[in-house]
Amino acid sequence: MARAYSEFELIRRYFTRPTPHTDLSAGDDAALLRVSAGMQLAVSTDTLAEGTHFFCDAAPRDLGWKTLAVNLSDLAAMGAVPRWATLALTLPGADAVWVELFAEGFFECAGRYGVDVVGGDTTQGPRSMTVTVFGEVPEGEAITRAGGLPGDDLWISGTPGLAALGLNVLQGNIHLADAGHALAALHRPVPRVELGLALRGQAHAMLDVSDGLAGDLGHLCRSSNVGAVIEVKALPLGSMIDSGADEALARCLLLSGGDDYELLFAASPEVREELAAIGETLRLTLSRIGRLTESVGEILLAEAAGNVLRPLDVRGYEHFTEPASILNE
């Protein structure tokens, strides 16, 4: 009992904070929590690994934020309210400065979205973190990928592609006069939690775009058993072009680049006004970029010139294949 606390235990303490919405939190064999009556629990888990999802010199505070944010994005995409999270952290050693900054970013995100961090594990090994998040959604109101209907409008939030632009700057593939927005999109993604909640009862189908619009739209179409047409001229390329990307690059990044965590959703044309109002309230750009069709399994790109239709290359980011530079396509 006179046992001295090791560095390892001190590190654990950085992750022990008040958990006002939890019956019993870290420090026992399991946490105990109570799901509100009439609610389903939405659960998602994601790993970020060094070398695959972030560079070894990534700023720890940003990485802490992003580690939780990308997981909350999955809850947002269901229309769920974030409630709890666990963090399994694997570290090569007990670097207290790194851990303190990482925890700062992680809890900044947790605080912003009202998430109790209810437990975790710390292990020695090559750096990676696995987060499991828990959200609540009223029974039957979750927005899955499967409810899209032919004739639905297709919408995307924000400025997808910007994070991939930032990645290419970091990799030295391109040089931009102003890389600030692109790097911020890459390092500090904003999970669209409020948008996800506002879309309950409005959107028929939804998912978050983590692996590029093209690939993720493919997932939505497969789940909903529909096809889609994307209007090139409606794609929100403005932020990328303002940052100094040319139009061809910007389009490519939006369609194939990952790591943006915007919401892609399908909704009836009858709710366009409601959606415009939601975008205004949240001060978030919502772009109507196309529509769902009855041509099951066919995704077409409507080119601006003469409205020529051509099949879309649906390649997204894939961990077990060496990701080809998106600039070489």
Place this chain on the structure above:
Amino acid sequence: MARAYSEFELIRRYFTRPTPHTDLSAGDDAALLRVSAGMQLAVSTDTLAEGTHFFCDAAPRDLGWKTLAVNLSDLAAMGAVPRWATLALTLPGADAVWVELFAEGFFECAGRYGVDVVGGDTTQGPRSMTVTVFGEVPEGEAITRAGGLPGDDLWISGTPGLAALGLNVLQGNIHLADAGHALAALHRPVPRVELGLALRGQAHAMLDVSDGLAGDLGHLCRSSNVGAVIEVKALPLGSMIDSGADEALARCLLLSGGDDYELLFAASPEVREELAAIGETLRLTLSRIGRLTESVGEILLAEAAGNVLRPLDVRGYEHFTEPASILNE
């Protein structure tokens, strides 16, 4: 939509099985599940990393079993019924044979304990797996580490130390005539789920012994604000001695060795008969190894000879320190 499935996607398919107790499972942004009325959700997460928790040549089927089993042990230690799990798997590459065997072991354990595997993530990197498990326990009936009272009996299930004996065999530290039981304890730990459930209403405090009896007893004492006396002659060393370990080694392994996942619990002397009946029903050895005391923070070992009391070395297994060989102590 004509996208060919990659090896990576095929691997994911090994982990997609029926989930009869889940509203919506893998394949969307989040799983949706429903906690039964009147139940608290018990949540725990654990990482197993190659080199720290298992050797690179560990048999994948055993490793799959163990990955889930050690997590279910945490639910058992709360008296919770296992219900759901997520698996985040990090792999150096797409080795289909390894993955198929790993999945076989993992789902063997899931099937044995009625667990729906509701989601996960697959990432490229040095091999590790992080599981999050979810169990249900009636509100207020969970057995935490905090309820132990001075005068309570201390009990341990099974034959802790046997897994550490197996580890020493694997490491070449010792040679045994019959290493079968020791290796089985190491490779195929049995989470004491049924025992945990049977102890609801009987045990005052409980935890699972993953890091050695001494260290874990320290956790229980700290949480319950008590001390403890362990009777050396009551320690269940029989299996280790039958396997060929001498008594001093067996005692050391039981006190300081990890990876056994037996339950350590405190209960009133008034329920000794009930506990004996539970052990008989479950065909599981329950050993009464000591008692809790009012000497907060003091753990003593009562030696067989003359009942001499001496302080217990509470060192347990610690990831961020090079674990000294338990044979050199």
